Amino acid sequence: MTTADFLRPIFLEEMMRAHAPARQIRVLAVAPLALDSSASILTALTAGQTDAAIGHFGLAVTLEADGRRQTQRLVLKVKPPGREISAMLASLAQACGEPLATVYPQFAARTGFHHTHRRELAAYQLPIAGLMPTIWGVYADDARQAYCVLMEYLDDVTLLNSVMAPEAWTDAHIRAALTQLAAWHAAHLTPSPPHGFDDQPSLAHMRQLAPLWEALLANAAAHFPDLYTAARQRTLRTAIAQIPAYWAVLETMPRTLIHNDLNPRNTCFKTSPDGLRLCAYDWELATWHVPQYDVVELLSFVLGPDRYGLRLGYLEHYRQVLHGLTGHYADAAAFRAGAGYAALDFGLHRLGMYLMAHSVSPYPFLPRVVDSYFDTLAQLRPLELPGALPEPRRASEIVREKCQPEALIVS
Template sequence: MHSPAYYCARPFVEGLMRAHAPQRQLRVLDVQPLPVDSSASILAVLTAGQTSRPVGHFGLQVTFEMDGQPARTERMVLKLKPPGHEVSAMLAGLAQACGGELAQTYPAFAARSGFHHTHHRELALYAHHADAALMPRIWGLHQDDETAEVYAILMEYLGEQVELLNTVMQPEAWTDAHLRAALDELAAWHARHLLPAGTDAAPVTWPDLPSAAYMQQLTPLWQALLANAAQHHSGLYGPARAELLREAIARIPEYWAELAAAPRTLIHNDLNPRNTCFRRAADGRLQLCAYDWELATYHVPQYDVVELLSFVLDADRYHLRPHYLEYYRQQLHARTGRFADAEAFRRVTGLAALDFGLHRLGMYLMAHAVGPYPYLPRVVDSYFDTLAQLQPLRPEPAYA
């Protein structure tokens, strides 16, 4: 197994760039290290301590010639990803450290909790959507399943030239202008990848795609994650909140009958200030950039918005949540013509929030019990305000 220096050296970087743009005449002249902060990448940071393979983000300053043009220098980041089975093993270790019901339950579901295919998923997303405005520029991809299990992404360096990079601890930095720009870009992405009406099957075969069957089969895991949150974080998951999510688990067959009938799209599934920033266009317009697509999946488009607003709306802005949800609906409907019913849209948003709480927040709280994340308590509070506003467990007509 090679050291990080091997992958950061000129020959490997040149190979990545040439393979990514085979039609170009390209030669890398020099590669120099560049400091980069990778602390926001939770999976890479946690797994790095559990593996002997090179894992993490490595900043590079790459000087190269392309198509006979004068040499240019670009800042890039080389992301070396752990294989998904190592991520799953790391998370299983966290479950064991939590003890109790979760330690007993998690092993049976470790490969289905959404993390076992992260290495293939992110590379596939970047390969098929390399020119998407919502994504960082990709300079090269490398996938080695057979020998060293090396998964590399060479992408643009998101540094001084962007705004709100890793602002998970500064939600107040997300102004109304930033939120509207983010919702505009999300609506455009979700509209572009919305499954056609009457289509049940997503165009991928990931075994952990959300569905009624998936959510019901993993019921023991959702119960164990909730019990763990209530045990270790009773200040956040008091009796009323815990009971609310217990009821949600019991009603998975009922509420997923509605979700299954709602339009689905390709979602980021980890959309929050740890994985986003903004560029400024030449005309001053803000443009959202989302990275770390390793958890991407197919779900209702509202799911990404539920997560984003849970992360960036503190108590002083809870009252704006309905305003932003309606703004996003209008943008999505303008692009698709499929979301005219505002009440039905709110209904499905609330149901998506139930899934987010049972799955993603449950996993967050598992990790939080072992190594606290200082931003998580306010995210949990904001999330439960989402449920309080949308009342998804209140009987409503099925989504039409």
């Protein structure tokens, strides 16, 4: 399909009708809107390696819905198939040289990017929308390799793509984000991964990919020795060695649907009568992990050296809200341990991938994030914890109790 095919009124109308079959919708006209999509790293990098019509398109759509004529400002996101993103990342690995050039191809389809075209569409069809933007339609056609999301145009918002301005995230923004994130995680706490979310991390997965974690670390150390100091390298090598120990604990902890890319590149705030409302988009990396993972990532992005001392307080705020909604996170020490183990995963996988891309096309925000991340490890000290924690409750027990009414009372 060409770009023109995606922008035809009849195509958008069919997407809308399929998404909201109870509504009477007719698209009357479509006009282009200017749109800055430079923050979408994966789409931008992949667009340069394919002839397919992919990207973000701003649209002013005039429609009639249930007899009422209106014009909506929308964005049509035309996604590349995940295999093309995997191929693009493999080419970045080749550009980095050894050891990534040899090791990465063995694991290219297992780094969480191979099913991005399906995962984001699955996320936007969940029954509980929560943090998400308003979705007007999704489309998937495997035969044509065409995958689309039609969503609201996020223009009446604040802190859109604020990755270069972490200081703009005030205490009010951070607490609002953590409070609403806890509500999302509580609502999606499940005993097994939701349908459509592949490549979820596990003890077996993390162990099998250990050669990749080693290669990503070696690449970061070789290209950025001032950032990945000898001490920091030792820390992450120890983390790789301790994957069996800390994942043995993680596998007993309840897991939920996490965004897995939750940072100021993919978030903004809407203003509502109830105050600030977090909006998270680009759910293509969403997966099933402990809820603390999203918190570790967000705080690594928004906390600079002047606010490192607030990190544990924010984590505790999040725990209290999550415990109030579920009744299952009373042990603050065990919760911090889970956050520390999640931080190890974030450093080995997501930061390793970021540094691989950073080696080829620098991201100005990344050194600051790496420093903040290692402060997370310094405060949580997860490598000192395996074997020292009390026996945790099984995740299945916690999720089973979540459905009982008394577990939902906010304390």
